[in-house]
Every structure is written in C-alpha cells, then in structure tokens.
Amino acid sequence: MTPATTIEPALRRDLPEAAFRPLEARYLEEPRGRWSGQGGLLLTPATTQEVSVILRAASAAGVPVVPYGGGTGLVGGQISGDLTTPVILSLERMTRIRSVDATENAMTVEAGVILQQVQEAAKEAGRLFPLTIAAQGSARIGGILSTNAGGVNVLRYGNARDLCLGLEAVLPDGSVLNGLSPLRKNNTGYDLRHLLIGAEGTLGIITAATLKLLPRPVHTGAAIMAVRDPAAALDLLNLARDRIGEGVSAFELIGRMGLEFLAETMPDVRLPIGRPDWSVLIDLGLGASGDPQSALEDLFAAASEAGLVSDGVIAQSEGQRRDFWTVRESIPEGNRRIGSVSSHDISVPTASIPDFIARGTDVIAKIGNFRINCFGHVGDGNLHYNVFPMPGRNRADHDAERDAIKTAVHDLVHEFGGSVSAEHGVGRLKVGDLERYVDPTKLAAMRAIKSALDPKGIMNPGAVLRQVT
Numbered sequence: 001m002t003p004a005t006t007i008e009p010a011l012r013r014d015l016p017e018a019a020f021r022p023l024e025a026r027y028l029e030e031p032r033g034r035w036s037g038q039g040g041l042l043l044t045p046a047t048t049q050e051v052s053v054i055l056r057a058a059s060a061a062g063v064p065v066v067p068y069g070g071g072t073g074l075v076g077g078q079i080s081g082d083l084t085t086p087v088i089l090s091l092e093r094m095t096r097i098r099s100v101d102a103t104e105n106a107m108t109v110e111a112g113v114i115l116q117q118v119q120e121a122a123k124e125a126g127r128l129f130p131l132t133i134a135a136q137g138s139a140r141i142g143g144i145l146s147t148n149a150g151g152v153n154v155l156r157y158g159n160a161r162d163l164c165l166g167l168e169a170v171l172p173d174g175s176v177l178n179g180l181s182p183l184r185k186n187n188t189g190y191d192l193r194h195l196l197i198g199a200e201g202t203l204g205i206i207t208a209a210t211l212k213l214l215p216r217p218v219h220t221g222a223a224i225m226a227v228r229d230p231a232a233a234l235d236l237l238n239l240a241r242d243r244i245g246e247g248v249s250a251f252e253l254i255g256r257m258g259l260e261f262l263a264e265t266m267p268d269v270r271l272p273i274g275r276p277d278w279s280v281l282i283d284l285g286l287g288a289s290g291d292p293q294s295a296l297e298d299l300f301a302a303a304s305e306a307g308l309v310s311d312g313v314i315a316q317s318e319g320q321r322r323d324f325w326t327v328r329e330s331i332p333e334g335n336r337r338i339g340s341v342s343s344h345d346i347s348v349p350t351a352s353i354p355d356f357i358a359r360g361t362d363v364i365a366k367i368g369n370f371r372i373n374c375f376g377h378v379g380d381g382n383l384h385y386n387v388f389p390m391p392g393r394n395r396a397d398h399d400a401e402r403d404a405i406k407t408a409v410h411d412l413v414h415e416f417g418g419s420v421s422a423e424h425g426v427g428r429l430k431v432g433d434l435e436r437y438v439d440p441t442k443l444a445a446m447r448a449i450k451s452a453l454d455p456k457g458i459m460n461p462g463a464v465l466r467q468v469t
Contacts, residue, residue: 115141
C-alpha cells in the first residue's frame with residue numbers, strides 16, 4: 001500500500017495545522033502489549049468535513065487508514081501492526097455534545113466524546129445512558145460503537161448497538177452518511193447504522209451518533225450472594241427476574257480465583273463475604289414505588305430456602321453499593337497484575353454456562369497445570385475465561401502453550417454453539433478465529449460487503465478480515 005507521506009503535502013494544504021500532531025508511542029501500543037505499530041502519520045481532525053478530506057485523499061492514493069479511539073481495545077483493532085506508514089486517524093478533537101433532548105430521550109455526540117462524559121451529560125438532563133464498561137473514563141463513543149461494546153448492563157439495556165438510534169459516518173471514498181435521526185421506527189431500506197456498528201472501522205469512520213437515553217432509576221440497590229455453583233447462579237438469576245422483573249440491571253458471576261488474585265495483588269479492595277467458590281453481584285434499579293433492599297432481602301430468603309445461596313450481604317447505602325462494584329471492577333486489574341497465559345472473551349448459551357465451565361476445567365487440565373479465573377456477565381452468557389500460571393511461575397514460562405490453550409477453549413466454545421468474541425470485537429487478534437469458526441456464508445457476505453464499500457481495502461486493513469495482498 002502507498003505510504004501516508006505521499007498525501008501529507010496535499011493534506012497540509014487542505015487541513016488546519018491543528019489536525020497534525022507528532023506521533024506519540026501510545027498510538028502504537030495496546031494495553032496487553034501483544035501488538036505494536038511501526039509508525040504512521042497521525043491526524044486529529046476536528047470536524048466531519050476534515051475526516052472526509054482525509055479519507056478522500058487516502059482512497060485516491062491507496063493509503064491505509066487505521067482508526068484510533070481511546071486506545072482501550074484488547075484485540076489489536078487500533079494498532080497498525082505491520083503497516084509501515086498508515087494514516088492513524090484519531091477523533092480525539094471531535095468532542096462536542098451536539099444536543100441533549102430529554103423529551104425525545106436522545107443525545108447526539110461526536111465520536112471523540114468519552115463515555116463517562118456521555119453518562120454525566122445524561123444525568124444532568126435527568127436521564128440515563130446505561131452503557132457501563134471498565135474503561136468508561138477513557139473509551140470514546142466512536143470506538144465503543146465500532147466494537148459494539150457490551151459491559152455489565154447488557155442484561156437489561158443491551159449492547160452499544162441497542163443504544164444507538166442513528167449515525168453520521170464518513171465512508172472510504174470520503175462521502176458522508178447523514179443518519180443522525182432519533183427515530184425509533186425507520187424502515188427505509190438497508191440499515192447502514194447496524195452495518196457500521198461492530199465493523200471496527202473497516203467500512204468507514206463513525207464521526208457522530210444519536211444515542212438512546214432512558215429514565216433514571218429512582219432507587220438502586222445491590223447485593224453479593226454466595227451461590228452453590230454456576231448452575232445455582234442461573235437458578236438465582238431466573239428467580240430474581242421472576243420476582244423483580246426488569247429491575248435487575250446487572251447479574252455478575254465471580255469465581256473464587258478472582259477474589260484470591262485481588263487478595264494477592266490488591267489487598268486494599270475489601271471483600272464483603274470472603275472468598276466463596278462462586279458468588280454473584282446483583283444490581284437493581286427500580287422506580288419510585290420500588291424498594292431494592294426489601295426486594296433483595298426477599299430474594300435472599302427465597303434463594304436460601306431453595307438451597308441456592310449460603311451467604312450474602314445487601315448494600316445498606318450507595319457507598320456500600322459502590323464498594324461491591326469496586327470488587328467486580330477490580331478483577332481485571334488483579335488479572336493483569338498476575339499476568340494471564342491466555343485470556344478469552346467468549347459467550348455461550350446461558351443455559352450451557354455450568355457445563356461449559358466444568359468442561360473447560362477438564363480441557364485445560366489436559367494441557368497442563370494452570371489456574372483459571374472465570375467471571376463475567378452471566379445474564380447474557382458472556383464469560384471472561386482466563387488461564388494463569390501457577391504460583392511461582394509467570395506467563396512467559398508458558399509461551400509455548402498459549403496457542404494450544406486458546407484453541408482448546410475456542411473449540412469448546414464452538415462446540416457449545418457460542419462465540420469466540422462476545423464483546424471485545426475481532427480486531428487483529430481473532431482474524432484466524434473468525435475464519436475457523438464463523439459460518440462460511442456469513443464470512444463470504446462480509447468479504448463482499450467490505451469489497452463493495454472499500455474496494456481498495458484502505459480501511460483498517462488486517463482487522464476483522466484478513467488483508468488481501
């Protein structure tokens with residue numbers, strides 16, 4: 001492909017100086033250190049029109065374009081890999097909240113707005129934007145939509161896709177798709193919004209989005225309950241939804257290993273009920289007539305009588321509720337400090353979770369002696385299934401086994417009819433997995449769409465689909 005240096009002189013004539021920035025190391029790195037970029041021309045446009053100018057020039061010359069959001073992705077989608085001089089396109093200067101309409105329950109924001117800022121703007125309007133992820137203080141809306149991020153509230157509110165009403169985007173040839181409508185019903189042909197969401201910048205650049213807002217819960221509550229096993233966790237979830245309905249906002253499965261890692265690496269994180277083999281964090285959001293504490297007390301009593309739970313703590317204040325969430329949200333950092341041999345963001349049918357966890361233990365044991373930390377959003381079948389070295393060893397000691405572990409876990413996921421990418425995307429990490437596990441007809445259709453919209457293959461080459469040379 002053509003290096004970005006060939007179009008830089010023309011771009012400097014057509015763009016303001018502020019759109020050009022020195023390339024810092026952070027644009028060439030990703031959180032887990034698995035990929036690194038080789039260089040590139042960093043561009044930071046401030047308007048949709050400037051993005052259009054960049055893509056039009058890149059398309060004409062055949063220059064690759066790698067989109068960069070908040071840099072929090074875990075599958076290498078934001079890293080140029082072996083591309084020597086691509087355009088690295090960051091929308092970090094496109095940070096306007098264009099409108100907030102509490103009556104319409106919609107907010108229009110530019111792609112560079114950080115998720116936490118969206119949440120705060122919704123709160124100021126008396127509304128809720130419920131998408132919640134660990135990186136919400138740095139992840140940007142464009143990247144969140146491009147990966148169809150999930151998080152802890154998918155059980156009640158859905159993925160990013162379900163919270164997006166409309167998009168503005170620049171297609172590979174520089175043309176602008178104007179689709180920022182707040183309409184809930186719009187059946188005028190193909191829904192290009194859903195095509196661009198989850199495409200990881202391979203079909204175009206999302207520059208703005210109209211997001212769905214919801215009523216804020218009047219009362220919130222949380223509890224951590226020790227459950228007998230993952231099957232009991234599923235029974236508890238069903239019991240909670242039968243008794244409380246859609247007031248159950250989140251239902252998180254926590255394994256003992258994650259709590260042991262916290263005790264080992266982050267001793268300041270207080271564990272409310274010690275280290276049970278399995279526990280769940282239940283979060284409620286109820287209306288004006290709801291009483292979360294009473295609802296959780298009644299749930300615990302019914303679950304205890306059914307033999308599902310053995311212990312539990314119900315938050316007595318909003319501060320204690322936040323403390324419960326601190327435990328859950330610290331688990332990934334505890335994992336990072338231990339250092340995983342192989343990490344997996346997978347999903348299986350919810351009813352299959354107990355069997356998958358049991359089978360997974362056996363599969364890993366056939367490869368070697370490892371520790372497994374399994375946790376995640378059990379209400380939507382999404383597990384973070386991570387494999388770690390035993391005490392006294394580190395992940396580098398198991399480099400030769402990493403691929404075998406990943407393949408064994410993903411083969412098992414496929415056997416259960418699951419997905420090897422639940423919420424983090426495909427990026428560059430899982431391109432081979434996509435080819436191995438995804439339905440061939442779907443894969444062929446994806447390639448046809450890519451070829452139609454991006455015939456020169458300039459958009460994030462090597463991500464999602466293997467680069468054709």
